[in-house]
Amino acid sequence: MNRQILKMDQITKTFHMGEEEQTVLNHINLTVNIGDFVAILGPSGSGKTTLMNIVGCLDTPTSGQYILSNHQVDTLDEAKLASIRNKEIGFVFQQFQLLPRLNAWQNVELPLVYRGLPEKLRKERAKEMLQKVGLADKLRNRPNQLSGGQQQRVAIARAMVTGPTILLADEPTGALDQKTGQQIMKLFHELHNEGKTIIMITHDKEIAQHASRIVHILDGQLSEECV
Ligand SMILES: Nc1ncnc2c1ncn2[C@@H]1O[C@H](COP(=O)(O)OP(=O)(O)O)[C@@H](O)[C@H]1O
Ligand SMILES: [Mg+2]
Structure with a gap:
């Protein structure tokens, strides 16, 4: 039985800036299993966002092999990457990135519009998800009213x-005060307990403690903390 959802083998990412060459990820290996809650912890500039972009199929590595849900993604073109990304990954960003003119309900419904789901079903599903995150009474609030x-x-x-296989969060509490950040971590715990696979990128040690695995990133290399 293969419960592995993600496998990176000797992944390297090198950026070229004129004559300068910078290797941000240097032959890293990472395996994530279904139901893992992994924190990737590292200081600013350590390559967290670069790693997240590769994990989330927003960018491809310079070399190495990356398998996500039985797809070998390191060699794919942009169109194929986009289709795998839409199916497999749910992104959460530091700055939320909601559409300001849409209310909460419409923001959550939008990915289902792109998938061509009928309106009634979309509305129902979006409402269920908002109930699940504790916002049943805020369906019609726009972002600036939250x-x-x-x-x-x-x-x-x-x-x-959309039921993605991985929830991928980049500094999800970075724009929040400590108490609110803890509440978001409580929600991540609930999702994890339901079997969701979560990869959370953070520079914050305390936030990382909420995960069940902590992987450190430093100088382009990963090392796992044994808990
Ligand atoms: N597109 C890019 N082109 C050139 N250098 C980049 C690019 N993206 C990131 N870098 C460099 O890679 C290093 C790591 O950046 P990043 O992954 O954003 O780190 P973190 O998210 O941990 O702060 C930095 O030195 C940054 O300047
Ligand atoms: Mg970053």
Whole structure:
């Protein structure tokens, strides 16, 4: 039985800036199993976002092999990457990235519009997801009528509504105060307990402690903390 959802083998990412060459990821290996809650912890500039972009199929590595859900993604073109990304990954960002003119319900519904689901079904599913993140009473609020923590809940509902295999979060509490950040971590715990696979990128040690695995990133290399 193969419960492995993600496998990176000797992944390297090198950026060229004129004559300069910078290797940001240097032959890294990473395996994630279904139901894992992994934190990738490292200081600013350590390559976290570069790694997230590769994990999330937003960018391809310079070399190495990357397998996501039985697809070998390191060699794919942009169109194929986009289709795998839409199916497999639910993104959560530091700055929420909700559409300001749409209310919470419409923001969560949007990924289902792109999938061509009938309106009634879309509305139902989006509502269920917003109930799940504790926002049943805020369906018609626009982002500027919600607190930061509530906006991040909407973003999490939007990420989850399509049923992705991995929830991929880049500094999800980075724009929130400590108490609100803890509430978002509580929600991640609930999702993890339901069997969701979560990869969370953070520079914050305390936030990383919420995960069940902590992988450190430093100088282009990964090392796993034994818990
Ligand atoms: N597109 C790019 N072109 C050139 N250099 C880049 C690019 N993206 C990131 N870098 C460099 O890679 C290093 C790591 O960046 P990043 O992955 O954003 O780190 P983190 O998210 O941990 O702060 C930095 O030195 C940055 O300047
Ligand atoms: Mg970053």
